[in-house]
Amino acid sequence: MNDTIKFKIDSQEIVAKKGQTIVEAAKDNGVYIPTLCNFEGVKPKGCCRMCTIKVNNRFMTACTTPAAAGMEVENDSAELNDIRKSIIELLFVTGNHFCPSCEKSGNCELQAFGYRYQMMVPRFPYNFPQKGIDASSPKIIKDQNRCIMCKRCIKTIKDEEGRNYFAFQNRGSELAVVLDKKLGKEMTDELAKLAMENCPVGSIIYKEIGFEKPIGTRKYDKQPIGSEIEV
Amino acid sequence: MKEKIMQIVTKYDADRTRLMDILLDIHDMQGYVDDENIEVLAEALGMSEAEVNETISFYHFFTKTPRGKFTVYLNNSITAVLRGRDAVKSAFEVACGTKFGAVSEDGLFGLFDTSCIGMNDQGPAAIINDRIFTNLTVYRVKELIKGLKEGKKLNELVYESNGDGNNADKDMQSMVQNNIRKGMFLLNKDYNKYEILKEDLSKHSPEEIIQIIEDSNLRGRGGAGFPTGLKWRFGRRVDGEHRIIICNADEGEPGTFKDRVMLTEYPDLVFEGMVVAAYATGADIGLLYLRYEYKYMLKFLNRVLDEMREHNLLGNKILGIKDFDFDIRIQLGAGAYVCGEESALIESLEGKRGEPRDKPPFPVERGYLGYPTIVNNVETLASAVKIVKYGAEWYKGFGTKDSLGTKLLSVSGDCRFPGIYEVEWGTSIREVIEMCGADDVQAIQVGGPSGVLIGVKDVDNLGATDLMKWYKPSGMMVAQKIYDRKLSYSDLPTGGSIIIFNNSRDLLREVVMNFMDFFIEESCGSCSTCRNLPFVMKQKLEKILDGHGVRQDIDDLLNWGKIIKVSRCGLGQTAANPILSSILNFRGLYEKDVKAMTDFDNIFDIEKSVDAANKYLGRKTEFHHN
Numbered sequence: 001m002n003d004t005i006k007f008k009i010d011s012q013e014i015v016a017k018k019g020q021t022i023v024e025a026a027k028d029n030g031v032y033i034p035t036l037c038n039f040e041g042v043k044p045k046g047c048c049r050m051c052t053i054k055v056n057n058r059f060m061t062a063c064t065t066p067a068a069a070g071m072e073v074e075n076d077s078a079e080l081n082d083i084r085k086s087i088i089e090l091l092f093v094t095g096n097h098f099c100p101s102c103e104k105s106g107n108c109e110l111q112a113f114g115y116r117y118q119m120m121v122p123r124f125p126y127n128f129p130q131k132g133i134d135a136s137s138p139k140i141i142k143d144q145n146r147c148i149m150c151k152r153c154i155k156t157i158k159d160e161e162g163r164n165y166f167a168f169q170n171r172g173s174e175l176a177v178v179l180d181k182k183l184g185k186e187m188t189d190e191l192a193k194l195a196m197e198n199c200p201v202g203s204i205i206y207k208e209i210g211f212e213k214p215i216g217t218r219k220y221d222k223q224p225i226g227s228e229i230e231v
Numbered sequence: 232m233k234e235k236i237m238q239i240v241t242k243y244d245a246d247r248t249r250l251m252d253i254l255l256d257i258h259d260m261q262g263y264v265d266d267e268n269i270e271v272l273a274e275a276l277g278m279s280e281a282e283v284n285e286t287i288s289f290y291h292f293f294t295k296t297p298r299g300k301f302t303v304y305l306n307n308s309i310t311a312v313l314r315g316r317d318a319v320k321s322a323f324e325v326a327c328g329t330k331f332g333a334v335s336e337d338g339l340f341g342l343f344d345t346s347c348i349g350m351n352d353q354g355p356a357a358i359i360n361d362r363i364f365t366n367l368t369v370y371r372v373k374e375l376i377k378g379l380k381e382g383k384k385l386n387e388l389v390y391e392s393n394g395d396g397n398n399a400d401k402d403m404q405s406m407v408q409n410n411i412r413k414g415m416f417l418l419n420k421d422y423n424k425y426e427i428l429k430e431d432l433s434k435h436s437p438e439e440i441i442q443i444i445e446d447s448n449l450r451g452r453g454g455a456g457f458p459t460g461l462k463w464r465f466g467r468r469v470d471g472e473h474r475i476i477i478c479n480a481d482e483g484e485p486g487t488f489k490d491r492v493m494l495t496e497y498p499d500l501v502f503e504g505m506v507v508a509a510y511a512t513g514a515d516i517g518l519l520y521l522r523y524e525y526k527y528m529l530k531f532l533n534r535v536l537d538e539m540r541e542h543n544l545l546g547n548k549i550l551g552i553k554d555f556d557f558d559i560r561i562q563l564g565a566g567a568y569v570c571g572e573e574s575a576l577i578e579s580l581e582g583k584r585g586e587p588r589d590k591p592p593f594p595v596e597r598g599y600l601g602y603p604t605i606v607n608n609v610e611t612l613a614s615a616v617k618i619v620k621y622g623a624e625w626y627k628g629f630g631t632k633d634s635l636g637t638k639l640l641s642v643s644g645d646c647r648f649p650g651i652y653e654v655e656w657g658t659s660i661r662e663v664i665e666m667c668g669a670d671d672v673q674a675i676q677v678g679g680p681s682g683v684l685i686g687v688k689d690v691d692n693l694g695a696t697d698l699m700k701w702y703k704p705s706g707m708m709v710a711q712k713i714y715d716r717k718l719s720y721s722d723l724p725t726g727g728s729i730i731i732f733n734n735s736r737d738l739l740r741e742v743v744m745n746f747m748d749f750f751i752e753e754s755c756g757s758c759s760t761c762r763n764l765p766f767v768m769k770q771k772l773e774k775i776l777d778g779h780g781v782r783q784d785i786d787d788l789l790n791w792g793k794i795i796k797v798s799r800c801g802l803g804q805t806a807a808n809p810i811l812s813s814i815l816n817f818r819g820l821y822e823k824d825v826k827a828m829t830d831f832d833n834i835f836d837i838e839k840s841v842d843a844a845n846k847y848l849g850r851k852t853e854f855h856h857n
């Protein structure tokens with residue numbers, strides 16, 4: 001009968017539905033836990049580690065951990081926020097993110113986090129790695145320089161038979177998200193646009209139309225990331 | 232070719248969760264899986280080609296291009312390096328006429344590096360077409376390649392007789408040596424094969440077996456030390472159409488090779504352990520995940536399984552016990568350290584890339600194909616059998632209060648008697664050094680790269696600093712002051728890898744660098760932290776070793792080492808340990824290389840930068856900054 005549970009985030013009481021993850025429960029209670037790889041409607045996979053929280057003093061990812069009664073969650077602390085900031089910095093220096101020339105500027109979650117955490121100069125040295133661009137699909141450009149391996153496209157872009165358009169290739173620092181050659185050729189407009197929309201950064205760009213909405217008027221140009229949840 | 236691929240697919244019922252086996256079979260047949268093959272596989276398995284490639288490109292021993300008629304995988308673990316690997320490597324390059332990472336023009340030889348292959352006690356060692364060649368020297372490499380060029384077969388070129396014990400078995404015929412130096416009750420043939428199953432098992436109910444294991448306080452020997460009885464109890468409690476027992480024989484932590492020896496000499500004990508676990512938990516499916524590097528044992532191990540089936544110790548109604556149906560299949564890996572992590576291992580068993588899962592749920596709740604799954608190490612399962620035979624009280628007579636029983640140590644590096652030592656928990660580092668005949672010791676790596684480095688000229692700063700709260704090693708580097716530290720879950724926990732370094736070794740340039748390369752190579756790449764930080768930290772270490780470091784760099788390394796602890800699995804969480812533990816225990820080595828301990832970052836050296844131009848123009852620049 002009783003399908004609600006209570007737990008605490010930073011000593012604020014949270015009422016959650018059973019089966020909710022900590023991120024979902026927090027959101028319903030107006031508490032923002034930053035997420036980057038997480039995507040509504042698909043199974044979470046703690047890849048980006050942005051939603052790292054402490055549960056009973058142990059690191060956990062809030063997007064994958066189910067809320068449980070009596071939990072004591074630490075979220076908005078100096079220590080955790082610095083870890084999150086460092087992850088954003090790490091993603092910047094290990095890719096090539098030139099915001100001013102990027103079609104996704106203003107709609108990019110990575111950029112938005114850079115602002116939220118007031119990233120000035122990253123603590124890590126820039127790597128400027130050589131990464132390619134795959135423009136073989138008639139519908140999209142897959143720019144590896146901007147890919148942050150969040151897996152969102154892998155999880156959400158599939159054909160009717162459930163086959164993935166995108167998949168990982170290699171492992172470790174060589175890891176890349178690649179577009180299936182065959183499926184990429186037959187991509188519909190609808191799916192291509194969805195892929196671009198689901199990508200949190202500018203790694204998947206729909207071809208032909210660009211800068212439809214001017215920079216300065218876009219989502220995070222107006223309000224910081226997370227402000228839609230925070231009360 | 233298409234028909235042959237389809238035959239293989241059909242053999243596995245076009246089941247995509249068997250993709251590992253399908254790919255392994257194709258490699259057995261032709262040595263690689265190319266784009267054309269991938270197209271056939273994708274079609275037949277209902278996957279996109281990119282998905283098939285996702286699995287292939289993850290594993291070190293899978294390839295899309297031919298790797299030569301003879302494919303040499305030369306082990307690059309640190310002990311091989313200490314024993315002349317560089318010279319052996321050059322000898323291969325000269326003799327084969329190609330560089331590492333490539334195939335010779337005639338297609339005869341492919342040369343590749345590979346992470347520790349579990350032969351640290353007899354390195355440098357290489358795998359050549361699935362056969363192990365140990366104790367390589369420049370001379371032996373020359374002879375070997377000459378022989379192959381003359382058309383001799385690999386088995387004719389084994390330059391020594393077969394190894395001892397079962398290494399010489401007709402189905403193994405390997406030159407690997409066991410190097411068993413000290414045995415207690417695990418390494419002890421004090422029982423007749425299968426007698427424990429036949430005589431002791433049915434005396435107890437499954438509940439009683441779990442109780443005995445719980446009473447013995449047996450803890451996992453794979454590194455994490457989870458109480459085995461508790462794991463079995465959980466497993467029994469979770470409902471499921473099937474229940475799975477997995478024996479983890481991935482043994483990838485550089486410096487461990489004890490599971491190799493257990494499986495060679497005591498395979499029956501290991502399999503009996505799986506049967507005992509199945510009986511206790513009500514499992515019906517058994518899987519042994521064997522690392523690819525140990526493929527040379529596969530035929531032999533399968534024969535043991537057949538023998539057990541003949542004795543009705545596997546199959547239906549085992550020992551006549553109603554409803555006790557259980558069988559074991561051996562799954563080969565394909566070269567990925569992270570697949571030793573239990574949930575990555577399960578992903579691999581399901582035909583996917585070995586990417587660890589988020590926990591919860593834990594494998595005992597939802598594991599292989601979603602069924603409750605109990606994963607145990609080789610040594611854990613073998614210990615369980617002995618405990619069932621002799622009882623929990625007997626077992627408690629060994630070890631210390633928090634760590635009962637014995638532990639198999641894999642000792643290698645600078646010592647006279649590398650090999651396997653079965654010791655009681657609570658054995659001190661000093662005793663280990665005496666046992667293996669090591670002198671002039673500078674440092675000891677306990678628990679492999681993910682462990683800790685302890686050493687002789689050590690400052691006793693363990694436990695003192697704030698940082699130690701962060702630093703929870705599963706293994707480490709150690710120094711003399713702490714030689715009285717004891718191997719135990721509370722003091723120095725370890726999966727058993729002990730690597731010794733003498734005073735001639737360069738701990739940072741040789742050892743720490745080697746370990747960092749290992750983690751960079753073996754990360755699955757899923758976590759932003761583990762994918763990127765080891766590389767960034769290694770760059771920083773290089774900066775220090777190149778003489779460009781400042782004091783802040785050491786602090787940066789310590790701070791960055793904290794960030795990586797938020798990674799998903801033990802690999803990432805421990806990937807900074809080589810650097811962290813060497814800073815904590817050998818800080819002097821870092822300070823020696825840090826520029827006069829300045830705080831000022833002068834990585835850009837203007838005088839050096841204009842050197843070349845000056846030389847070319849024959850002029851001398853006057854500097855005004857000094």
Ligand SMILES: Cc1cc2nc3c(=O)[nH]c(=O)nc-3n(C[C@H](O)[C@H](O)[C@H](O)COP(=O)(O)O)c2cc1C
Nearest residue numbers: 451452453479481482483571572573607608611801
């Ligand atoms: C990166 C990584 C590698 C591991 N490799 C192994 C291994 O090779 N063998 C093993 O038994 N356990 C390994 N483990 C530990 C397993 O995840 C798991 O804890 C263990 O197999 C459980 O068995 P046990 O309780 O009997 O020790 C590894 C863990 C990590 C994080």
Ligand code: SF4
Nearest residue numbers: 755757758761800803
């Ligand atoms: S910590 Fe490293 S190896 Fe483990 S899941 Fe994350 S990226 Fe993969």
